[in-house]
Amino acid sequence: MYSFNFILLASSIFGSCIGSFLNVCILRIPRDISIAFPPSSCTNCKEPIKWYDNIPVLSYIFLLGRCRNCKTKISIQYPLVELFTGLTAFYTVFSFSLTLKAFFVFIFACVLIVISIIDLHHQIIPDIISLPGIPFFFILALILNEIELTDLVLGILLGGGILYLIAFLYYFLAKKEGMGGGDIKLLAMIGGFIGYKGVFFTIFVSSVLGTVIGIFLILLKGRDMKYAVPFGPFLSLGALIYIYFGDLIIFHYINFIRG
Ligand SMILES: [Zn+2]
Numbered sequence: 032m033y034s035f036n037f038i039l040l041a042s043s044i045f046g047s048c049i050g051s052f053l054n055v056c057i058l059r060i061p062r063d064i065s066i067a068f069p070p071s072s073c074t075n076c077k078e079p080i081k082w083y084d085n086i087p088v089l090s091y092i093f094l095l096g097r098c099r100n101c102k103t104k105i106s107i108q109y110p111l112v113e114l115f116t117g118l119t120a121f122y123t124v125f126s127f128s129l130t131l132k133a134f135f136v137f138i139f140a141c142v143l144i145v146i147s148i149i150d151l152h153h154q155i156i157p158d159i160i161s162l163p164g165i166p167f168f169f170i171l172a173l174i175l176n177e178i179e180l181t182d183l184v185l186g187i188l189l190g191g192g193i194l195y196l197i198a199f200l201y202y203f204l205a206k207k208e209g210m211g212g213g214d215i216k217l218l219a220m221i222g223g224f225i226g227y228k229g230v231f232f233t234i235f236v237s238s239v240l241g242t243v244i245g246i247f248l249i250l251l252k253g254r255d256m257k258y259a260v261p262f263g264p265f266l267s268l269g270a271l272i273y274i275y276f277g278d279l280i281i282f283h284y285i286n287f288i289r290g
Contacts, residue, residue, distance in 0.1 A: 038129055039121055046120020046137070047087035050113035053141055057112070057148045060157055076101035087113035108148070116144060126275055135171045136274055139224055142168075143267035146217060150263030156213030161220050169223035178226040186222030190230045194218050214262045221270045229273045232281075237262070237269035 033041075052066075058074075059066050071080045078100040084090045091110035098105060119140045127133035142164060150156050165187060172183050194215040222230040245260055272280070 042124040043117045043121040047113045047117030050116025051087045056145045073098045075103040147264035147267045150261040161216040164220040182226035185227040189227045190218035190222030232273045233269035237265035241265040
């Protein structure tokens with residue numbers, strides 16, 4: 032019988048290895064390249080990456096952030112995604128123990144990590160992830176059987192519908208596109224996994240986060256808001272906060288309201 036600490040450590044290591052695979056997805060999916068083949072190579076000199084240079088987080092540190100062959104700088108994004116995915120695996124198992132729920136939540140978090148970083152780079156959320164994601168995560172939620180079927184269906188409809196309405200109103204008022212169609216499909220996917228209450232929570236939290244960080248960016252860069260800030264990362268963060276901390280936040284919120 033392994034101790035829980037050992038399970039947490041193993042989960043973190045497993046998670047960071049998955050993070051390494053997520054890096055491949057982030058790089059290749061928007062470019063329409065297979066995520067299974069060919070093996071990873073340096074984006075500059077094309078030299079295939081040896082297994083010992085592909086150890087999550089550690090290899091980046093040992094190589095001092097440069098390709099062994101051509102010495103080109105490796106993006107800090109690679110170890111950060113591996114580290115974050117490792118921490119996500121740790122916290123998922125810490126929260127839900129070694130259960131089916133933990134496994135499904137981790138898959139959901141991984142998909143959101145990939146979507147968020149692709150959205151940050153390319154301002155798109157690939158349909159190839161979000162569209163199949165709607166039935167896929169809906170089925171996972173049905174298997175978990177913690178949220179009523181009707182709540183989940185409402186989640187998909189509301190997730191798709193609310194953002195569609197906001198996008199339509201924004202277009203109608205501002206005569207330009209604000210929210211992307213990708214955000215709508217993403218929120219439908221989120222709704223199918225966490226239900227309609229989760230969708231309300233996600234919209235609220237992501238709007239607050241988006242506003243705060245948007246204002247911060249304007250102050251920092253004097254950036255004009257001609258270009259919409261990608262909203263996918265905020266929706267993803269909102270959904271994950273709901274899954275990990277939702278009950279706690281709502282509990283404190285209700286206590287706060289009641290005084
Ligand atoms: Zn290289």
